[in-house]
Amino acid sequence: MTIEEPRAEDFAPGRPVLFRDATVLSMDPSVGLLERGDVLVRGERIERVGRDLQAPDDAVVVDCSGGILMPGMVDTHRHMWQTALRGLGADWTLSQYFVFYYLNWGKIFRPEDIHAGNLLSGLEAIDAGVTTTVDWSHGLQTPEHGDAAVAALRGVPGRFVLAYGNLLGAPWEWANSPEFRAFVDRNFSARDDMLGLQLAFDVTGDDAFPEKGAFEAARELGLPVTTHAGVWGATDDNGIRLMWDHGFMTPDVTYVHSATLSEDSYHRIAASGGTVSVSAESEHNAGQGYPPTWRLRRHGIPVSLSMDTSVWFSADLFSAMRATLSADRTREHMAAHAGGETVVHHRLRARDVVEWATIGGAGVLGLSDTIGSLTPGKKADLVLLKNDRSPAMYPVLHPYGHVVYQATRADVHTVLVNGTVVKYAHELVGVDLDRARTAVAATVEHARATMGEDAWREAVEPQIPETELISNPYTYSKYRGEGVAVRHEEA
Incomplete structure (x- = not known):
């Protein structure tokens, strides 16, 4: 039995792993928060959660003292392909984003560029403790672009959902094309909880409701839909009304942002069992509208969190929380x-946003029976936050608040996905980061050469x-006495 400082190679497939002496944020009310708690993982699943658990003779024991053990985080809306141009749009508005991708340059991305962005984005997700990511992949101009996205996601040891979209095409056309149906048969003929499929498209509010055909395709294929709703200047209450009137507001629809909707639209989302993905960094900076959690809470609408895109924002859910x-x-x-009043009690607590980043995201994806909490029997997607070199990781007095306001991606010590160790001792395990960097460098070179320097x-x-x-x-112009500013007209 390994007791002290395991090495990455000690985590052989199938070998039990015991996480010992952690502050355990189970996100399961029946388990609760455990000080100096243990979690035993065997195979793909969590076997036991408790205190002073007996380590199997062949177990690898990870010392978690001073650390926080929590479920893997779930990002329900990330345009992974855009990671290849990380940070390029740091000073953009939403209009400039639309002009760049929708009008000018989205068309220059080749299948290999989609693959490169997805590969790097998938690695940065698991590196930051995001074990499940919805790839809101609206750069799939052809099924070959889709094949490239799938190949990249299957090449990263994370859990993903491909939300298939095409920002340059009409969803009612591509979702019903023989080529798209062949893509689905080719890549998703068998159930796989490591890679799911959704349809990703927006509803413009045109009274003719051309998106009806895309919703019908999703229904025929049994696929959830994710859509940007309540985005200032782009999608509004008309889209919600049309979805409602035609019977397409169902529990398997996720409304991304939902920041500028009327009370009536929130009522419809709540009544239909829909869910919302909030991207607060994006909503603050890009102009979709103010992050709507205060309204969603009032209506009882389930919330999940997302980071949107690395072409703008940070790629982790610590920032999102x-x-x-x-x-x-x-x-x-x-x-x-x-109103001339003062708030003396916060309604939204740190624990709430940790829930949205974990079990909340799992619920939005219909995976709450599989992931999202440290519950015996669930898949072992978990994250250890531990960094003895960081003064900010001690002391841990309010564990939920520590996760939200103190911890960062640099404090992610260990990550398990489906029971497999994919990061240990702050290093990714079994991945080729150089390959991803080389692929992205080629995409940057291609984009820059195609666009031109101007x-x-x-x-x-x-x-x-x-x-x-x-x-x-x-304005200070002259002084009377010492340190007294005077107005110009008095000078």
Whole structure:
């Protein structure tokens, strides 16, 4: 039995792993939070959760003292293919994003570019403790692009859902094409809980409701739908109304953002059993609208979290949890201030957003019986946060608050997906990161050469229109006595 400092090669397939002496955030009410708790993993599943568990003779024992053990996080909306251009759009607005991908440059991405972005994005997800990711893959111009996306996802030891989309095509056409049906048969003929399939498309609000054909295709194929809803200037209440009137608002629809909808639309989502994916960093910065968790909570709509895209934002759910909690609390404070009142008790707690990032995401994907909590019998997707070199990881006094406001991706020590160790001692295990870097470098070179230097520079540094400055009457010009500013007209 290995007791101290296991090596990555000690985690042989099928060998039991005992996580010893952790602060266990099970996210299961029947298990609760355990101080100095243990979790035993055997094969693909969690076998036991408790204290002072007996280690099997052949077990690898991981010392978790000072660390937090929690379920793997679930991201329900990530445009993985765009990771190949990481950070390019840091200063974009949503309009500039649309112009870049939808009007100008989305068409230049080849199947190998989709593969490269997905490969790097999948690795960064598991590196940050995100064990399940919805790949909102709207860059699939052809089924060959889809094949490339699937190949990349199957090449990463994570759990994924491919949300198939094509931002340059009409969903009612491609979802019913023989080529797409052949793609589904080719890649998803057998059930696989490591790689699922959804349809990803938006509803524009056109009264003719052309998206009806895409919803019918999803229904025929038995596939969930994920759609950007309540996005300022793009999708609105008309889309929700059309979905409702035609009978396509069902529990297997996820509404991404949902930030600028009316009360009536939230009522419809709640009544139909729909769920919402909130991308607070994106909503804050891009302009979809204010993160809507305060409204979703009021309507009892299930919430999950997502990071949207690495072409803009950070690629981890620590940032998503932090941004979400801060946004909800900010709105509560500002509403109170507008009425001359003061908030003295926060309604949304740190534990709530940790739930949204774990069991909440699993529920949105219909996987809450499989993943999302440290429950005996569930698949062993779990994350150990432990970093003895970080002063910010000690002491752990409020475990949920620590996850949200103190921990970062750098503190992810160990990650298991489906019982397999994919990261240990802060290093990814059994993956070829250099291969992903080389592939992405080729995509960047292709994109930059195709766009040309002027367009590339414009993308990195979008123009800022000139604005009129307000004249300040308190400009320091001369002093009377010591340290007293005077107005110009008095000088």
